[in-house]
Amino acid sequence: MLFSATFIWGATFIFTKVGLDDCPPSLFVILRFCIALLLSLAFFGKHLKSIDRVIFKRGAILGLLFGGGFLLQTYGLSYTTVSKSAFITGMTVPITPFVFYLIQRKPIQLWSKIGVAVSSIGLYIFTDPSIDNINFGDVLTLLSTFFWAFYITLMDKYTKNDRGFNLTAAYVVMQFIAATPLAVISFFLLDYGDIYFNPTKDLFIALAFNGILASFFVTFIHTGVQKYTTPVKAALIFSLEPVIAGFIAALTLSEYLNIREYIGASIMMAGLFISEVGGFFEKRRK
8 A cells, every 4th residue: 555655656746846837835735735634524524533632742743744844845846856856755765764763762773874875875976966056956855854754753653553543534634734734834934925826727637636646545545554564664665756756757747867867866776775675685694
C-alpha cells in the first residue's frame, strides 16, 4: 500500500507544477487541503468523538508537520524544476534514521551513516551550490525533508501499537484540521499581495488529483498502514518517489537533467541504497 502511495506522490510534483501557473503556492495548498478536509469530515467525521486530548495533540503535531512539509515543497517548486525537487525530497530517507534516533533513542546503524555521507555528496553535486547557482527552491525543498523525516518517525510512534480504524480516521481528520490553517496563515504572510487565480481546466485537474488522491486517499493509507513496518523501511519505499517524478517530468514537461545532475542524482540514490541494504548484505556475508 505504501508502494502504491509512492506512485501517486511521485505524480503530484507534475500536477503541482502545472497548478502553480494559475495560483500562488499557499492558495494552491489551501484549496488542496480544503478538498481533503471536506472529504475527511464527510467520510470520517463521526469518528471525531474518538478524539481525546492525547489524540488531538498528536494529530495536530502530525498535521503541522504535514502542512509545513507541503508548503515548503510547494513554494520550492515555484523556483526549481520537478526533477530537482523530487530528487532533493529523496534526502528524507537518509535523514529519517537520525530523527528516529533523536525521538526513539535507538542507535543509528553504520550503514545509515555511510548512506547519509554518500547522499550528501550526491546532493552537493546535484545542486552545484555556488554563489551563482544557489536556487532558493532547492533550499526550501531541502528544509521540507526534515519535516517529512519527523512526520514519518512520529507517525510510527503515535500509531505503532494501535490497530483500530477509529484512531486512523481520527488522525486523518486532525491532520487536515491542523494543516489547513497553517496554509491560510502563510497565504496572508507571503502571498496576499500577489493574488492571482485563473480557473483553468489544468488547475482544477491539479487540485482534484492533489486534494483527492495525493492528500485524502494517500494520507489515509499512510496513517493506516505504516504501523506495520518501520519508519526507515517506509522512507526507503518513498525513495522511489523522485525516480517516478523524474520519469513523468521527462514525458510530460520535457524536463531533462544534465550530465552533472544525473551523476549527482545517481550518487544520491546510491546513498539511499547503501543506507538500507548495506546491513542486509553484511549479515549475508557473515
